[in-house]
Amino acid sequence: MIELKTDASMDAMRAPGRVVGRALAAVRKAARPGVTPRDLDAVARALLDEAGATSPFLGYRPSFAPVPFPAVLCVSVNNAIVHGIPTDLPLRDGDLVSADFGALLHGWAGDAAVSFTVGTPRPADLALVETAERALAAGIEAAVVGNRIGDVAHAIGTVCRRAGYGIPHGFGGHGIGRRMHEDPSVPNEGRPGRGVRLRHGMVLAIEPMVIAGGGDDYLTAADGWTLCTTDGSRAAHAEHTVAITDDGPRVLTLP
Numbered sequence: 001m002i003e004l005k006t007d008a009s010m011d012a013m014r015a016p017g018r019v020v021g022r023a024l025a026a027v028r029k030a031a032r033p034g035v036t037p038r039d040l041d042a043v044a045r046a047l048l049d050e051a052g053a054t055s056p057f058l059g060y061r062p063s064f065a066p067v068p069f070p071a072v073l074c075v076s077v078n079n080a081i082v083h084g085i086p087t088d089l090p091l092r093d094g095d096l097v098s099a100d101f102g103a104l105l106h107g108w109a110g111d112a113a114v115s116f117t118v119g120t121p122r123p124a125d126l127a128l129v130e131t132a133e134r135a136l137a138a139g140i141e142a143a144v145v146g147n148r149i150g151d152v153a154h155a156i157g158t159v160c161r162r163a164g165y166g167i168p169h170g171f172g173g174h175g176i177g178r179r180m181h182e183d184p185s186v187p188n189e190g191r192p193g194r195g196v197r198l199r200h201g202m203v204l205a206i207e208p209m210v211i212a213g214g215g216d217d218y219l220t221a222a223d224g225w226t227l228c229t230t231d232g233s234r235a236a237h238a239e240h241t242v243a244i245t246d247d248g249p250r251v252l253t254l255p
């Protein structure tokens, strides 16, 4: 069931969204060669604490997970696509990092992700990140009243496919509100004009993921959480929480 939010609720969701935006900016700033993903988790955790917010990621245990998620931040490095558990392995020059973060504040959730390079970037990684961001922008642009979920999915998928990248099969965005994951699901590829019609008050986490190698398959790492590419190629991820309003899409997870 899709829960429509009131204008006051959408305003209230800006609070956790702002925390998410600020934390991801701080994580990005802190990331450099020698810093560990666990250090980045600590940076994000400090921002949560400072804001009086809590983490929807920490302790999260969906049906596929063998253990509750042990961190507040997902850090997916190089061939990891999403859901990376922060490790103590220092980041190296040229690494590609995707950081995914959520916050709960005053009973509302926010969820966003950014991808960035560490140290001297590989041109191929910059192109991958740029495509994920452009796919996100296209998805947001299509998230307007009167369009359907399929229009958002199609906008995202078209950008990713035109660039020649893979789209991890079965993963995508979601409704968000009191809980991090609500209806509807927001696929990263789809047919225009299909699916649920978008209405004022729907809030969606839109999150394209791209695989450089062009395939859509993925595998789960030994930790039971981290999704990795099957061909060892790199992946990028971008996400915002977006409110659909009569005045157009409103991004809630900017700093």
Ligand code: MG
Residues within 6 Å of the ligand: 111, 112, 173, 174, 205, 207, 239
């Ligand atoms: Mg999400």
